[in-house]
Amino acid sequence: MIDRVQASLFLDEPVGNVPQVSPSRAKALGSKGIYSVRDLLEHYPRRYIDLSSVVTVEGSRIGQSCTICGTIHEMKLKKPRYNLQLVEISLTDATGLLMITCFRQPWLMKSFQVGDRVAVAGKVEFNYGFKRMTNPFIEKVGEGPVRGKIIPVHPACAKVSAAFMLRFVQEALREACGCEDPLPLELRLRYRMPSRSCALQAVHGPRTLQEAQEARRRLAFEEVFLLELFLMLRRAREVADLQAVRHRVDGPAVAALREGLPFTLTDEQEGALGEIFQEMAAPRVANHLLLGDVGTGKTVVAAFALAAAVDSGGQALFMAPTEVLASQHFASIGPLLQAAGVVSGLLTARTAPEERARLLEGFSSGEIPVLIGTHALLEPDVRCPNLTLAVIDEQQRFGVGQREKLLAKGEAPDALYLTATPIPRTLALTFFGDMTLSYLHSRPRGTAPRTTTVLQRSQRGRAYDVALERVKAGEQVFIVCPLIGCSAEERDKRAGADEEEAAHPQVTIEGEEDYQGDNLVAAEAEAQFLQSHVFADYRVELLHGRMKGEEKAQVMERFRSGESQVLVSTTIIEVGVDVPAATVMIVEDADRFGLSQLHQLRGRVGRGGLPSHVFLVSASKKPEALSRLKAMEATDDGFQLADFDLSLRREGDILGNRQSGASALKLVNVTRDRAMIEAAHKDARALLAADPDLSLPEHRFLAREVEMFGRREKKAEEEKDAHHSRRS
Numbered sequence: 194m195i196d197r198v199q200a201s202l203f204l205d206e207p208v209g210n211v212p213q214v215s216p217s218r219a220k221a222l223g224s225k226g227i228y229s230v231r232d233l234l235e236h237y238p239r240r241y242i243d244l245s246s247v248v249t250v251e252g253s254r255i256g257q258s259c260t261i262c263g264t265i266h267e268m269k270l271k272k273p274r275y276n277l278q279l280v281e282i283s284l285t286d287a288t289g290l291l292m293i294t295c296f297r298q299p300w301l302m303k304s305f306q307v308g309d310r311v312a313v314a315g316k317v318e319f320n321y322g323f324k325r326m327t328n329p330f331i332e333k334v335g336e337g338p339v340r341g342k343i344i345p346v347h348p349a350c351a352k353v354s355a356a357f358m359l360r361f362v363q364e365a366l367r368e369a370c371g372c373e374d375p376l377p378l379e380l381r382l383r384y385r386m387p388s389r390s391c392a393l394q395a396v397h398g399p400r401t402l403q404e405a406q407e408a409r410r411r412l413a414f415e416e417v418f419l420l421e422l423f424l425m426l427r428r429a430r431e432v433a434d435l436q437a438v439r440h441r442v443d444g445p446a447v448a449a450l451r452e453g454l455p456f457t458l459t460d461e462q463e464g465a466l467g468e469i470f471q472e473m474a475a476p477r478v479a480n481h482l483l484l485g486d487v488g489t490g491k492t493v494v495a496a497f498a499l500a501a502a503v504d505s506g507g508q509a510l511f512m513a514p515t516e517v518l519a520s521q522h523f524a525s526i527g528p529l530l531q532a533a534g535v536v537s538g539l540l541t542a543r544t545a546p547e548e549r550a551r552l553l554e555g556f557s558s559g560e561i562p563v564l565i566g567t568h569a570l571l572e573p574d575v576r577c578p579n580l581t582l583a584v585i586d587e588q589q590r591f592g593v594g595q596r597e598k599l600l601a602k603g604e605a606p607d608a609l610y611l612t613a614t615p616i617p618r619t620l621a622l623t624f625f626g627d628m629t630l631s632y633l634h635s636r637p638r639g640t641a642p643r644t645t646t647v648l649q650r651s652q653r654g655r656a657y658d659v660a661l662e663r664v665k666a667g668e669q670v671f672i673v674c675p676l677i678g679c680s681a682e683e684r685d686k687r688a689g690a691d692e693e694e695a696a697h698p699q700v701t702i703e704g705e706e707d708y709q710g711d712n713l714v715a716a717e718a719e720a721q722f723l724q725s726h727v728f729a730d731y732r733v734e735l736l737h738g739r740m741k742g743e744e745k746a747q748v749m750e751r752f753r754s755g756e757s758q759v760l761v762s763t764t765i766i767e768v769g770v771d772v773p774a775a776t777v778m779i780v781e782d783a784d785r786f787g788l789s790q791l792h793q794l795r796g797r798v799g800r801g802g803l804p805s806h807v808f809l810v811s812a813s814k815k816p817e818a819l820s821r822l823k824a825m826e827a828t829d830d831g832f833q834l835a836d837f838d839l840s841l842r843r844e845g846d847i848l849g850n851r852q853s854g855a856s857a858l859k860l861v862n863v864t865r866d867r868a869m870i871e872a873a874h875k876d877a878r879a880l881l882a883a884d885p886d887l888s889l890p891e892h893r894f895l896a897r898e899v900e901m902f903g904r905r906e907k908k909a910e911e912e913k914d915a916h917h918s919r920r921s
């Protein structure tokens with residue numbers, strides 16, 4: 194018993210207490226974010242080299258991922274460019290020669306030497322007459338047969354090699370062996386999961402890949418489960434003493450608003466509104482997130498929540514991240530509310546002093562029950578004696594502190610958050626485990642059809658044909674390129690490279706952006722080309738981020754007014770562009786963009802009710818790149834796309850790294866582990882329903898783990914905040 198407790202406590206000791214970890218090694222580990230024994234044990238292998246699938250150089254197939262064992266025959270450090278270093282290794286086995294190219298890892302020259310016997314794992318390519326691997330995993334192996342062994346490869350750094358990392362991990366595992374298992378036995382049995390101690394052993398030193406897989410599943414479940422419990426408990430604690438408002442949701446203002454709408458709510462909007470009203474009417478403090486693409490009708494739904502607050506004798510604040518958004522909201526729902534007998538006002542930093550005084554006066558007296566605005570709402574003199582609802586638009590654009598500040602203006606206001614960021618359900622469940630969620634997937638009927646077509650670079654004439662036809666009909670065209678400019682000379686080179694590439698498909702080099710750079714379509718050159726070759730009778734203009742503000746505004750104005758018909762630009766048109774006659778968009782090198790970004794881009798055409806066409810052009814020869822783009826043809830739902838994109842990107846890219854919990858998930862993948870996340874969410878809910886503060890004796894250790902989780906989260910958040918305040 195004592196041993197188990199000791200083994201468990203060992204997890205939170207400093208990493209320097211692990212045998213073999215000297216103070217200087219501990220420092221090196223610290224620079225990788227490994228401070229405690231726990232951090233070390235959560236430093237999971239990046240992958241495993243399965244030496245049971247070892248093949249010979251001769252027996253390896255081009256395009257196959259495999260492991261080859263051999264002896265280093267020669268090693269060279271090369272510098273093909275001033276900022277590029279690569280190590281080239283030739284490896285021989287009894288059957289042949291394999292060339293290995295490793296970019297940006299000069300330290301390999303010190304880690305290995307000629308004559309070393311190593312196993313390399315990667316994909317076999319063939320070029321310049323040799324079988325090759327690019328950036329494979331390289332591991333020293335002893336003499337003799339290696340068959341059947343599985344070698345974990347831990348992420349290394351210059352000061353601590355993968356081999357050392359493994360040694361430290363093994364030492365730590367010895368001490369932590371038998372540590373308590375925080376997961377309730379019932380769950381472990383239900384999902385047939387190994388104990389924590391066994392799982393840690395297995396993930397760092399599996400006997401079979403199957404075993405590693407099971408261990409990973411168990412540890413991933415634990416990650417989400419602890420995160421969910423942490424979020425739910427934190428939330429419960431925050432609102433423990435608060436007396437929530439039970440909103441009246443069937444009052445006169447709500448009814449009048451419904452009457453006065455120039456349209457009827459869609460079924461989806463009704464569904465979401467029902468869910469919001471349920472939370473608002475319940476005797477708990479609502480914490481609700483409404484997710485939907487731009488244009489799915491969130492703002493109108495929020496207007497109903499505002500009306501319900503007023504019907505309940507309360508007041509409401511509606512905060513948006515920018516002046517433009519706040520004004521838009523006020524312009525669209527202000528009159529609707531007005532017609533329903535609800536007085537509202539717009540407060541931003543630009544509001545004139547007299548108007549501001551009038552609004553604040555009216556708001557604190559209750560005469561103006563609803564204020565829509567920007568950060569200006571956070572000012573201390575915005576006082577709300579009776580705030581019962583706070584609506585925050587694009588919530589991820591505000592810091593936690595700002596959200597809290599708004600909510601703190603009332604005793605226990607319900608919170609409704611709106612977001613157009615496509616956060617798929619599993620991701621939302623994971624990171625917003627303490628919120629209730631509603632989704633709007635489709636736009637209200639009446640939007641014009643929009644087609645999306647993926648084209649190879651060589652087929653892009655088809656896009657120009659359509660564009661030209663639409664321009665002749667008086668419509669307009671957006672052309673989006675990933676880069677600003679390159680010289681004519683570079684362009685010629687590029688054209689040459691295109692042909693060359695078609696003749697000899699190039700090896701793609703991971704992490705080698707520079708090599709592809711020459712081959713990208715740049716806006717400047719593209720504009721010239723299109724003006725002279727495609728749209729000779731029309732006006733083509735260029736817009737990019739390096740232009741002066743005034744110049745940009747002029748270009749935009751000429752496009753908006755129809756003076757120019759074709760706008761070639763970088764992605765800056767993403768923000769705030771509304772040109773009703775724009776019906777065609779051609780995105781060059783579309784594979785360079787995330788799907789969510791492409792989806793946002795295509796939202797810029799067809800805004801005037803005309804049918805529209807989007808062409809995604811790519812020169813990529815990679816099948817994955819094209820199949821990814823094909824998803825854009827298949828669906829118009831930004832959330833589905835985000836889901837798909839997620840499998841290729843990190844969670845943090847979507848949520849921003851300020852999301853709490855983001856750093857805690859090391860093994861979970863929100864796409865692959867969808868079912869697991871749903872289960873962990875439900876299980877955490879159920880557990881807390883039965884034992885709200887984890888005080889049962891069998892949950893003692895779980896409670897401690899959640900507590901430790903919270904401490905690490907707090908530290909991570911403080912670090913992020915410090916980082917953030919340094920930057921701003």
Ligand code: ADP
Nearest residue numbers: 456457458459486487488489490491492493637
């Ligand atoms: P979001 O806030 O999600 O971007 P909005 O609420 O601003 O979307 O709605 C986008 C547009 O659709 C607005 O012009 C709004 O008036 C309109 N709209 C909203 N709901 C409906 C509906 N049920 N039927 C028709 N038009 C609607």
Ligand code: MG
Nearest residue numbers: 488491492586
């Ligand atoms: Mg909106």
